[in-house]
Amino acid sequence: MTEITTKDRLLDTAERLFAERGVKETSVRDITKAARTHLASVNYHFRSKNGLIRAVIARRIKPLNKRRFELLDSYIAEAGNKPVTVERILHALIAPSIELYLENPHFLSFAGRMISTPDKQLHRIFASQMDEVFSRIKDQLMLAIPDIPEKELMWRIHFTTGAIIHTWTNHADLEIRSGGICKIKDKEEVINELIAFCGAGLRA
Amino acid sequence: MTEITTKDRLLDTAERLFAERGVKETSVRDITKAARTHLASVNYHFRSKNGLIRAVIARRIKPLNKRRFELLDSYIAEAGNKPVTVERILHALIAPSIELYLENPHFLSFAGRMISTPDKQLHRIFASQMDEVFSRIKDQLMLAIPDIPEKELMWRIHFTTGAIIHTWTNHADLEIRSGGICKIKDKEEVINELIAFCGAGLRA
């Protein structure tokens, strides 16, 4: 509950409020009040509100992609000379995000929205990180399903991304609409459903 | 270029600026200035900024869903006693939105973002409209692919939605990343790719 430093408390609180209310809708005063510190602390620790936003993002995004690459590399090593299966490639892409979501839902609902933010600077932060991931995923998919033309593959990776991100941002609606039977808490189920859907879509 | 009434000019301008910059990031002053009218006109014609936001949404969302239902109904009639194919069901869901996007890209990139807005009131406007659509789409899909358990179907409709919305909001990234080969302007291609991907995913 109580974090060690003010700086961490600010990061945690900002992350939560950004997710719950939006970035523009959350004032520095809201954040510092909720973090039980003083107004000037954001400017002291992060230079500006924008600095805080960037710090919130930086804290989570690198570890997430690191985990994806670790998984992907392990599957590549495991497969030896043979291509990694589509399902394993998707698992490396999807599972780390769902795991992160269940550890800390705030960041990914925030991030999911920021991926389509009109703020070009913020958008670029996420887009550049995703480019790395897509590049590696695409390489592996081209080995796994070599018959799919590149153009088609790019569309399908795009749709896959959409399905994943929509799950970060809008699973609550699904839970309500499904009368509570589709829950993001069912981690394995979410991952398996995403992999089944996107896997079939990719091979289509 | 020049619209007939101030009211329409405000709607068009607001729609564009909301899409380009975001709702919170667009001030009433920005809108009225770009629409070449005076500050007070928003309050006069729409009561408040919030009223303007709602009017922008109302103008587009009903006709969009009307078109979807028209298509779906025509496919149902055409199929007679037999179930409508998955591909036709998806066509009724997808094609009207891509067509609207190409007529007026502003609304759907705005709407795509608003579907995951933390603003509960705004979110509800979109979510309630989508509930209607999902309900009818789901009924038809249950006839088309009766072997898929309901829970699984709901997940897959959710993923389908994600793929579509992500295309409204983030196709520009795909176009860049693909070196220009995947373009939303290729209407038939986008629709066909979406249908192929989601169709395969739904049947998986």
Place this chain on the structure above:
DNA sequence: ATATGTTTCATACGTACGTATGTATCATTT
């Protein structure tokens, strides 16, 4: 114990915002 660097805090500044008000202009009807 004193000095030094770090963190906390109260407060102030300038700006931008949504909205309300009062008046002026225009169009329509009689």
Place this chain on the structure above:
DNA sequence: AAATGATACATACGTACGTATGAAACATAT
């Protein structure tokens, strides 16, 4: 032509915002 209602407009109010400043409290090291 006069009256009436709709629209346009300039302007003011109060509030909320991000940031800056300078002093206070605290911790650490010598």
